[in-house]
Amino acid sequence: MQAPKKLLVAGFAIATVASAGLFAHSAIAKGGSDLDSLATTIATKYHLNADQVKVTLDQFRQQKLAEREAAFTAELNQAVTDGKLTDKQKNDILTERATIKTKLASIKAMTDQTSRTAALKQLRADTKQWASDNNIPLRWLRASGYAMMGVAAAS
DSSP states (O other), X not given: OOHHHHHHHHHHHHHHHHHXXXXXXXXXXXXXXXXXXXXXXXXXXXXXXXXXXXHHHHHHHHHHHHHXXXXXXXXXXHHHHTTSSOHHHHHHHHHHHHHHHHHHHHHHTOOOHHHHHHHHHHHXXXXXXXXXXXXXXXXXXXXXXXXXXXXXXXX
């Protein structure tokens, strides 16, 4: 394939990824098979190496996750500066978010849908209780993945 044609194909692939923003956002959030499926679809359609497309999408996913984490940290720090949260609450939030992420990874690995649904329901209830017990608005846990689970209400 000639160099200009390769660039054109690569450009179309990038445009496809960019224009598929909503699907990609869902795939990025979920990772795993959805992201692999997107990579395979792009690779097949544009005659690209599927493994290279998967690596590129994974790098993109990691970059977006890092950007979201940095934005959340900045927002959390601003809340402390503004007096909306204390340093202790900030540290408690960060600790709880790490715990939640670990629990979510375990839940994601469950193969039984009924068990997974029950575990998510229990995690939502536990999270709401933790926020209440610690006098922390539930919205501060949204960056843990809870917005997708319907836990984080505007508070």
